[in-house]
Amino acid sequence: MKQIWYFIFSILVCGFTHLQAVDYATDIQPIFTANCISCHGGDNGLHLDSYANVMEGNSNNGPVITAGNADSSILVQKISGTANFGGRMPAGNPSYFDSHQDELQLIKDWINEGALENPLGITKLNTIPDNIILKPIYPNPFNPSATISWEQPKAENVNINIFNLKGELANEFSFTKSQPGFNSFSWHPENLPAGIYLIRFTGETLTVTQKAIYLK
Numbered sequence: 001m002k003q004i005w006y007f008i009f010s011i012l013v014c015g016f017t018h019l020q021a022v023d024y025a026t027d028i029q030p031i032f033t034a035n036c037i038s039c040h041g042g043d044n045g046l047h048l049d050s051y052a053n054v055m056e057g058n059s060n061n062g063p064v065i066t067a068g069n070a071d072s073s074i075l076v077q078k079i080s081g082t083a084n085f086g087g088r089m090p091a092g093n094p095s096y097f098d099s100h101q102d103e104l105q106l107i108k109d110w111i112n113e114g115a116l117e118n119p120l121g122i123t124k125l126n127t128i129p130d131n132i133i134l135k136p137i138y139p140n141p142f143n144p145s146a147t148i149s150w151e152q153p154k155a156e157n158v159n160i161n162i163f164n165l166k167g168e169l170a171n172e173f174s175f176t177k178s179q180p181g182f183n184s185f186s187w188h189p190e191n192l193p194a195g196i197y198l199i200r201f202t203g204e205t206l207t208v209t210q211k212a213i214y215l216k
Contacts, residue, residue, distance in 0.1 A: 022110040024051050024117045030138045031103050033186055034147045035090045051117045061085060067115040070108035080104060092144050100139070129153055132203045134210065135184075141213035148199060149184030156204045162187070163198045170197060189214050 022028065032040075032048040040048040046064060047053035057064035057075070061083075066072040077083035079090070079097050088094040097104040110116075132152040140146060148160060155177040162171040170192055173185070189197070194216040200209045 021113055021116075022106060024110065024115075027106055028110050030147055030149075031107065033184060034139055034142065034145055035093070035096060038145065038186060038188065039089075039091050055115065065111060065115050068112060070111040073111050076104075076108060076111065079107070096143075103139075132156075132206045134201045134206070134208050137199060137210055137212045141215045143215040145186045145188045146212055146214075147184055147186055148201070149182065150201065150203075151182050152178065152180060152203065154180050158183075159202045161200045161202070162189075163200065165196055165198070 029051070032054070036048045040046045046057045048057075054075075055065055061074055064073065064075045066074075070076045074083065075089075078086070078088060081088045081094070081098075090096055129151045130153055133150060135149040135151070138147045138149075150158070152158075158175040158178050160173045160175075161169060164170050171187070171189065173187075175183070175185075187199075192214065194214050197212050197214060198209050199212055200207070
């Protein structure tokens with residue numbers, strides 16, 4: 001009987017561990033979007049704006065991602081400061097991952113688990129929501145940029161106005177007929193002081209405000 005209970009417990013533990021697998025879209029891409037694609041989302045060089053581009057990435061020193069071995073992956077070496085060539089990433093804030101060890105560990109875990117796009121093997125049959133949804137701003141607090149993302153059921157106009165605590169408009173962005181499904185952009189508050197900002201998101205069927213803390 002004791003052996004049977006041990007067997008059942010082992011299955012439950014293994015199943016729980018499997019369900020905790022790191023997911024690229026929800027766990028990893030937001031980190032790259034917030035910190036990396038301002039330099040690595042253009043037309044040339046390494047692209048970190050999608051799973052396919054990340055996995056296709058290569059360098060003069062080898063593959064950017066070595067699935068199953070985070071320490072041998074050029075990307076991990078560059079963001080952790082252990083690479084013996086070139087500058088550290090992110091270029092605009094090289095010490096970012098020193099103060100965000102949880103995000104660095106998440107990237108390492110994802111690679112060590114096999115660098116899969118969908119680790120649970122679940123196919124999403126419908127990624128279009130019934131209503132427009134504003135995602136939490138990520139990261140928050142942030143420096144140098146924050147990702148503002150949302151999902152919407154149909155193409156519609158979206159406005160994002162950013163205010164300081166005095167009620168003064170700091171930045172504004174308009175998206176004409178943004179596509180159904182997932183949308184995001186990276187906010188870089190250049191020439192703005194550190195502090196608390198209110199992000200007002202306005203769609204055709206939703207107006208909501210979130211607070212973001214900009215650090216320097």
